[in-house]
Amino acid sequence: MKVQSSKEFDLKREVEYGTPEQNRAVKEIVAAVQQEGDAGLLRYTEQFDGVSLLPEQLRVTPEELQAAYSRVEDSFVAAIRAAAANIRAFHARQKRNSWMDLQPDGTILGQIIRPLKRVGVYVPGGKAAYPSSVLMNVIPAQIAGVPEIVMVTPPSTGGKAGIDPYILVAAAEAGVTEMYRVGGAQAVAALAYGTASIAPVDKICGPGNIYVALAKREVYGAVDIDSIAGPSEIVVLADDSAEPAYVAADLLSQAEHDEMASAILVTPSQSLADTVAAEVERQLQELPREAIARASIENYGAIIVVESIEEGISVVNRLAPEHLEIIAADPMSLTGSIENAGAIFLGPYSSEPVGDYFAGPNHIIPTNGTARFSSPVDVDDFIKKSSLIYYSKEALLRDGQTIIELARREGLEGHARAIEIRLENEAKGGDGNGQQ
Structure with a gap:
């Protein structure tokens, strides 16, 4: 990893919005599914996934779900259930209630909170399958009270229509009510506009490749979306007390996600910087996803040496990272100065994967510096609010x-x-119904 000063480091990062060709392709796919329904959906599924389906084969059956449980380890089911319990407990504390405030003059002001009726969750199924993301999307919606939670995920490529059994088990444990074997931009379009086989939803959430991200942006307005997610990011703010091997491992935990992932160490310690750089190289050579992680480290990784921990905090706030680890002698004392970060991990044992999988807070977190103005997915993402106004005559x-x-x-x-006519009527002794 390159070691440099904060003055040498370029804080700018190009946001991925797709090539012109990708944008044109997504617009064409979305328009076709909107106009043709199942026919367009199935045509693109065959074209991109190599799977030929009939409309009645889109939905996952109870028998397939039962078979999925028989194909996964009992230890995995136990792990999913333990993680789900933590995620439910954390998100349950976020739930809001409707409220009304009665004024002395009889006026009532308030807010009615209702869950969305139907939410679509996109789950990747190509290069990597992420059961943990199923939990993180579905459980907050379930706690919000969403009655219909729909999952779409691509079928296996090469002519097979199967779905990763770990995804199916995670979805069942989380509380998904409908599951469909379809992915890509065509699945996003089906969720947004509906087909004969898939009813439209109110909101689409969940990660995907660039085509999924562009499709979500294309249908926004017809439905709500969670965000346009960028590559994963981690910043570690550390002092001399940090264990170099821990820091290097945590940087690589994000670098292995994607060639465009970003992994950055910010430290006032030149000694730590040099040791971590060597440790990253050592651990890289032992990592199964070395090629991906190495591309990430070489293109988007950095070790920034700052004059002081205070300057390091300033760098962090400018980066506004998705994940921030603070590994310092007294990490809690630094937390109040952090203004921009999606999730903050404190101390040497709060490794980022603890949050990814198990602790309870949501791992769907703003990227590309958007932690300056946005937040992790939570229960509020799956509710809608109505203002309530009852004005009394006196008021x-x-x-x-x-x-x-x-x-x-x-x-x-x-x-x-509209107001004046009421005042005039009351001045004449009206009864509130326009009568004298």
């Missing part, structure tokens, strides 16, 4: 002229008259 008589003033200042006479 309208008191505030009416003020409302009229504001309406006329904006040139909206109809707004003003």
Whole structure:
């Protein structure tokens, strides 16, 4: 890894929005599925996945689900259940309730909170399958009260229509109500607009490749989406107390995700910087996904040596990383100065995979510096809010002229008259129904 000062480090990172060809292809796929429904969906599934399906074969059957349980280890089922329990416990604390506030004059103001009715979860099934992401998407929606949670995931390529059994078991344990063997931009379009076989949803969430990301952006507005996720990121802010092997391993835990993943160490210790650089190289040679991790480290990795831990915090806040580890003598004392980070891991034993899999907080976290203004997925992502206004006669008589003033200042006479007619009627002794 290259060791450099903060002055030498370029904080800019290009955001991936796809090539013109990729964008054109996604627009074509989305439009075709919107217009043709199942026919377009099945045609693209055969074209991209090499799997020929009939409409009635899209949905995963209870028998397939039962068979999936027989194909996974009992230890995996136990692990999924333990992780799900932690995720449920954490997200249950986020649940909101509707509320109403009764004023002395009889006015009632409030907010009604309802879950979305139907949510679609995209689960990758190509180069890598991630059962943990199933839990992280589904459980917050389930706690929010979403009654219909739909999963789409690509079938196996090469003519086979199977789905990774670990994905199916995770979905069943999390509470998915419908599962479909379809992926790519065509699956996103089916969720957004609906087909004869797949009813449309209100929101689409979950990670995917660039075509999935572009498709989510294309259908946004017809449905809500969680975000346009970029490559994974980790920043480790560390002082001399950090164990170099731990730091190197944590950097590589993200570098192995993707050639475009970013792994950065920020430290005031030149000694730690040099030792971690050597340790990263040593561990790289033993990593099964060495080629991917090495490309990430060479192109998007860095070790930044700063003058002080305070300067390191400033660098972190400018990076606004997806994952931030603070491995320092007193990490808790530094936390209050961190303004921009998706998830903060404190101390040498809070390795990033603890959050990815088991601790409970959501691992779907803002990337590409968007932690400056956005947050990890949570229960709020699966609810909608309605404002409640019941104005009493006393309140309208008191505030009416003020409302009229504001309406006329904006040139909206109809707004003003809607209030004025009520004030005039009350002045004549009306009964609130326009009668004298």
